Amino acid sequence: MSKLVFTPWEVKGNVDYDKLIKEFGIQKIDETLLKRLKKHTKDLHYMLRRRIFFAHRDLNWLLNEYENGNKFFLYTGRAPSGPIHLGHLIPWMFTKWLQDKFNVDLWFQFPDEEKFLFKDKLTLEDTEKFTYENALDVIALGFNPKKTHFLIDTIHADLMYKEAIKVAKKITFSTVKATFGFTNDTNIGSIFYTSMQAVPAFLPSVLAGKNIPCLIPLGFDQDKHFLLSRDVISKLGYYKPAIMHCRFMPGLGGIENEGKMSASEPFTTIYTTDSEKQVENKIKKYAFSGGKDTIKEHREKGGNPDIDISYQYLTFLEEDDKKLMKIYNDYKSGSLLTSGLKEIVIEKINSFLKNHQRERERAKGKVDKFIFEK
Amino acid sequence: MSKLVFTPWEVKGNVDYDKLIKEFGIQKIDETLLKRLKKHTKDLHYMLRRRIFFAHRDLNWLLNEYENGNKFFLYTGRAPSGPIHLGHLIPWMFTKWLQDKFNVDLWFQFPDEEKFLFKDKLTLEDTEKFTYENALDVIALGFNPKKTHFLIDTIHADLMYKEAIKVAKKITFSTVKATFGFTNDTNIGSIFYTSMQAVPAFLPSVLAGKNIPCLIPLGFDQDKHFLLSRDVISKLGYYKPAIMHCRFMPGLGGIENEGKMSASEPFTTIYTTDSEKQVENKIKKYAFSGGKDTIKEHREKGGNPDIDISYQYLTFLEEDDKKLMKIYNDYKSGSLLTSGLKEIVIEKINSFLKNHQRERERAKGKVDKFIFEK
Numbered sequence: 090m091s092k093l094v095f096t097p098w099e100v101k102g103n104v105d106y107d108k109l110i111k112e113f114g115i116q117k118i119d120e121t122l123l124k125r126l127k128k129h130t131k132d133l134h135y136m137l138r139r140r141i142f143f144a145h146r147d148l149n150w151l152l153n154e155y156e157n158g159n160k161f162f163l164y165t166g167r168a169p170s171g172p173i174h175l176g177h178l179i180p181w182m183f184t185k186w187l188q189d190k191f192n193v194d195l196w197f198q199f200p201d202e203e204k205f206l207f208k209d210k211l212t213l214e215d216t217e218k219f220t221y222e223n224a225l226d227v228i229a230l231g232f233n234p235k236k237t238h239f240l241i242d243t244i245h246a247d248l249m250y251k252e253a254i255k256v257a258k259k260i261t262f263s264t265v266k267a268t269f270g271f272t273n274d275t276n277i278g279s280i281f282y283t284s285m286q287a288v289p290a291f292l293p294s295v296l297a298g299k300n301i302p303c304l305i306p307l308g309f310d311q312d313k314h315f316l317l318s319r320d321v322i323s324k325l326g327y328y329k330p331a332i333m334h335c336r337f338m339p340g341l342g343g344i345e346n347e348g349k350m351s352a353s354e355p356f357t358t359i360y361t362t363d364s365e366k367q368v369e370n371k372i373k374k375y376a377f378s379g380g381k382d383t384i385k386e387h388r389e390k391g392g393n394p395d396i397d398i399s400y401q402y403l404t405f406l407e408e409d410d411k412k413l414m415k416i417y418n419d420y421k422s423g424s425l426l427t428s429g430l431k432e433i434v435i436e437k438i439n440s441f442l443k444n445h446q447r448e449r450e451r452a453k454g455k456v457d458k459f460i461f462e463k
Numbered sequence: 464m465s466k467l468v469f470t471p472w473e474v475k476g477n478v479d480y481d482k483l484i485k486e487f488g489i490q491k492i493d494e495t496l497l498k499r500l501k502k503h504t505k506d507l508h509y510m511l512r513r514r515i516f517f518a519h520r521d522l523n524w525l526l527n528e529y530e531n532g533n534k535f536f537l538y539t540g541r542a543p544s545g546p547i548h549l550g551h552l553i554p555w556m557f558t559k560w561l562q563d564k565f566n567v568d569l570w571f572q573f574p575d576e577e578k579f580l581f582k583d584k585l586t587l588e589d590t591e592k593f594t595y596e597n598a599l600d601v602i603a604l605g606f607n608p609k610k611t612h613f614l615i616d617t618i619h620a621d622l623m624y625k626e627a628i629k630v631a632k633k634i635t636f637s638t639v640k641a642t643f644g645f646t647n648d649t650n651i652g653s654i655f656y657t658s659m660q661a662v663p664a665f666l667p668s669v670l671a672g673k674n675i676p677c678l679i680p681l682g683f684d685q686d687k688h689f690l691l692s693r694d695v696i697s698k699l700g701y702y703k704p705a706i707m708h709c710r711f712m713p714g715l716g717g718i719e720n721e722g723k724m725s726a727s728e729p730f731t732t733i734y735t736t737d738s739e740k741q742v743e744n745k746i747k748k749y750a751f752s753g754g755k756d757t758i759k760e761h762r763e764k765g766g767n768p769d770i771d772i773s774y775q776y777l778t779f780l781e782e783d784d785k786k787l788m789k790i791y792n793d794y795k796s797g798s799l800l801t802s803g804l805k806e807i808v809i810e811k812i813n814s815f816l817k818n819h820q821r822e823r824e825r826a827k828g829k830v831d832k833f834i835f836e837k
Binding site for chain 1: 576579580587616617618619620621623624625627628629631632633634635636637639640645646647648649650651652653654655657658
């Protein structure tokens, strides 16, 4: 992924994305599909216009079903293991938009055992704490409590385990070894885990006693789980879930250097609970710049927004295409300096977080309303 | 196991049992330990006198705790996959005796996913049916409903899964591969399963919020699970469960030929629901005889009770040592013919089953009382 850069209007480094799409065996979200989506949603979310959601599995099938009156549900999730950063919010913001546009239920999984099993030092007390903290960030995005159902693996295991073993029976160690790179030293909980991640893709069908299509918006690294389980789910008699794949928001250190934003690297990451001052410091100090070495050179030759992290963050947060295009052009032409660009992104993030943090506080009394009642 | 034979008074084929005990790293139940047990139980169950329960882990430790006022609970179980036969009942009858003598709680696990995961053709509908049917046989033995708690894995997974993943995190694929002979083609549910079997050994401690010793009476083939999990349970901060190991009741075809009674081989097995006529036919037709080829020869040289299945069954079912010894001597001397011995065991089994079947019918309204209330 390190060679991929993108503007709001087109994917650059097509070769790599094409390679990725080919490797995963997934489809590009193309103009035809966007037009088809737009028939239902009236407008197109900027994450679609900018191909932040860039690929899919079976979205045309899902729309066929929808157009035939067979409504779908949404499924996404979060493995609690640390605080939430901006990168985590991206696919959930889009999921919220899908919920509103299609007026559908969302099943949001908190697989609170996943990171416990995969990380030596993480305890279940940690994951319990983070489940609550992370739930606040999810709720803060404005999901409809009547149509949003949190599944917490250890709490809802009486519903989920019975379904997970049906999946597990059809997956061998060879398969998870090849898919996830497991070895003989991998613990048997980690080996089993993917079965639990498959469950919310068909549990609503089990509970409703009828087959309901499922759409999973996800960070594309999660596709592996469903690459594995889609066939299994189909063998169990349920629809294969459709998937929409999201890019990663890069870390502050830059696309080339660090890949995605990571909660475990505080200097490359902006958390949802960061103060205005912290955001300002992080952007000023760590946000990788596409600017030239001197102001003079920058004015003459212009900066490179495609590798500039401040600009890249704006593509994830600034809804207004015209505004974004102007910033792109100004930076590229040299009329906008790095310092100016950083001011713009600092203001954008802080204004976003001010709202988010207010909603996050208000979410504190609401968590129970979202937890699925057995 | 195929070379092992035993009388009510001593274990024959000591070499093999010693080998087994050595291989498993378990202790013989010896005279000293029996005396110690008898201090508490007043009499000794015939399965102890006859070393049907022949070995243990940490029973002396358990009795230390008990004598210091630290009561234990019992844990045993049944993986539902077919009907119950006489061989299944043996360790449960002994468990019932322990419950009565020590006045302790019993946690009885129905791991209804186990055989589903391990047997290709078994469905969860099958295991659900067998869970109910098998529960009737357990209840028929007279367990105290106030002190007996059924755990059904798929139903109680909300209590159990959270504990199972703590176990699973500490067991690698290498370990289960070596212990259970798994391969890369083993499904990931089977790989995980042993974690679930470990849970009832410490779940009562979790629920009570204090550490309670645990004693597991089991068929010795189940020892492997705890060989694996005892150390893990200890690392989690709970007592290692103590274990008492039971021999198998052999199949009708004989010790040499078939080993243990198996529910999947109807011609070698007496089910708890067999009619008097079925029992009679099976014993007459299939029970391997230690008698001589002709009556004349038998009268002269005597039979061999050590390999005679009818006699062996009596060691599992006839409580009266004197009666049993007389039968042993009469058969060995030749005064008791195979036909006579078969009449004795047929009557013994049918009288046992008559009572069992009556209690089994009465159990039909009682199952809910035994299922642990969450």
